[in-house]
Amino acid sequence: MTEQQDLLRVEDLKVYFPIRSGLLVDRHVGDVKAVDGVSFSIKRGETLGLVGESGCGKTTVGRTVLRLYDPTDGHIYFDGVDVAGLSGGELRKLRRRMQMIFQDPYSSLNPRQSVGNIVGEPLKIHGSSDDEITDKVRHLIEVVGLPEGAANRYPHEFSGGQRQRIGLARSLAMNPDLIVADEPVSALDVSIQAQIVNLLEELQDEFQLTYLFIAHDLAVVRHISDRIAVMYLGMIMEVAPAEDLYDRPLHPYTKALLSAVPIPDPKVERGRERILLRGDLPSPANPPPGCRFHTRCPFVQKERCPDEVPELREVGGHTVACHWVEEIESGQIQPHEAGVPV
Amino acid sequence: MALLSVRDLEVKFFMRRATINAVNGISFDLDAGETLAIVGESGCGKSVSSLAILGILPKPAGKITGGEVRFADVDLVGLPDSKLREIRGRDIAMIFQDPMTSLNPVLRVGRQITETLRKHLDMGKAEADEEARSLLERVGIPDAASRLRDYPHQFSGGMRQRVMIAMAIACRPKILIADEPTTALDVTIQAQILDLLRHLVEEENMALILITHDLGVVAGICDRTNVMYAGEFIETAPTAELFARPRHPYTLGLLRSVPRLDAARKEKLQPIGGTPPDLRSRPDACSFAPRCAYATQESRERRPALHQIDGPDHFVACWNPVPVEDMPIQGEETA
Secondary structure, rough: OOHEEEEEEEEEEEEEEEEEOOOOOOOOEEEEEEEEEEEEEEEEEEEEEEEOOOOHHHHHHHHHOOOOOOOOOEEEEOOEEHHHHHHHHHHHHHOOOEEEEOOOOOOOOOOOOOOOOOOOOHHHHHOOOHHHHHHHHHHHHHHOOOOOOOHHHHHHOHHHHHHHHOOOOHHHHOOOOOEEEEEEOOOOOOOOHHHHHHHHHHHHHHHHEEEEEEOOHHHHHHHHHOOEEEEEEEEEEEEEEEHHHHHHHHHHHHHHHHOOOOOHHHHHHHHHHOOOEEEEEOOOOOOOOOOOOOOOOOOOOOOOOOOOOOOEEEEEEEEEEOOOHHHHHOOOOOOOOOOOOO | OEEEEEEEEEEEEOOOOOEEEEEEEEEEEOOOOOOOEEOHHHHOOHOOOOHHHHOOOOOOEEEEEEEEEOOOEEOOOOOOOOHHHHHHHEEEEEEEOOHHHHOOOOHHHHHHHHHHHHHOOOHHHHHHHHHHHHHHHHOOOOOOOHHHOOOHHHHHHHHHHHHHHHHHOOOOOOEEEOOOOOOOOOHHHHHHHHHHHHHHHHHHHHHHHHOOOHHHHHHHHEEEEEEOOOOOEEEEEEEEHHHHHOOHHHHHHHHHHHOOOOOOOOOOOOOOOOOOOOOOOOOOOOOOHHOOOOOHHHHHOOOOOEEEOOOOEEEEEOOOOOOOHHHHHHHHHHH
């Protein structure tokens, strides 16, 4: 694969949020290392799923790609241009080619604007004429499957699933190349989730979209993604093609995460072997040294894990950040039995 | 005789402009040590049912308008508040989805646990403190003795839910109602909490009513599953039977619309078309008919009642149940 095919390439991205303290003097006392050295790339037309538990930094990655947050360090190449260094007009020009869909269809739409205005606003800002806007809005509303006449109604008249369709119509208005979808279906009921997931797939084919799909629901992510990146405490633990990641997870965290997802089938569910992780997610303000996951890892070793940060490296078609992946795969290292609280 | 027996329970919300038919005649029995699931999507009435059982419906709008809730031969409906308060917490306890809003933020968790113990079990301070410590240990909170002096905000989400469970089981209730206990938690923490609930049911012979929208959670833990739609149970069966042979089109629709981690990837998910019904009106018809591919003329004209189908324990409310050839095939073959 040549680099030209990468629509988005993120290199060693770091996003730190300062912790400030003091009543009169504003002192910088530390950083929440939300994203701490993340690299990945997405090819044109591809869907990359970004999964992880709350607080792992996946949303921050998505927002920083669109420059809604400023990166502390690192590069974000969008179609060859480093977004991290842009500002003002240049950034705005590039930004219309990347759009975002949000998790909460209730708070991401202005309740005082008609659907037509919401969907048409990006067009207006970028200088289309009124007639063009009306035409385009009508077309978009049809494309996302909203009822005719929706343009004159207001967000509160629509259900959660339909509002998510409004958000989608808005994000498509500028004919973007990249859409960052941050938990787009997790606020919806299961019967409606499937409608939106299918719509996202249809739109991708129709408009040649590239998706960065951020979610915590692993089954949905697997369904929609071509490749998946697993994050833990601001770092990527494993990247692999979607099917392969589920068939053969290599990183201990990926294994645990997948084994924790319940499967809606009593026969399968009750016979499964589950890797229960110890304890909670450590604080990203004070992450453990060495491998971020070593404090909860069932395969943790005394050597290397506590003091050496594992590099992402190629192992059997996956990219994995674990010192002992070969030994774990060959069975030389067995999971520890003890230490599971219950 | 069943521990808890709910018959034709009906709950309405009387709002200024409309009346909402939240629960429309549900019935079930619960035995000691049994785990019962109520599954449904938001607004189907599953949470309201549990609030009604405990007599804590939002006042003054919510009212039980019919049916009975028999616990230990006493009908809880219409029981005075003072009597209900004795039962709540001691015999029937509840845990909620969001542990942060259900704990008092300005009281130390130790105090919140001992409060129940001292009120219901007449324990002295020292005895209650000791019991609270052992409860926190029981639910897997490390360093229990010192954590008793912490406030709720000092706990993580998963740990807070453990505190809630400790409070709920403090008086060794016979029934625990868990309303979406893991929905706000990450999957790895969810696995820990479900494991804990499973152990408690086994060891204490407690009955558990689990209210959830997640079919995966149900599959792992529940003996019997009730599927709720528009305030009614539309299908009820032993969990294994329900997942293997769902006869109501809505149950089948729910199972088909979620992608499964263990099955081969499908080209398309099969969503349920349309949107859930408006609970203000209650037409004499199957409430699922407008979204249903199997609906017949009868579905649109008469309301179906639960009736037995297949096995002795399998009931469905449908005029035209899903034919056997449309059943999902289990496990590997789901591909």
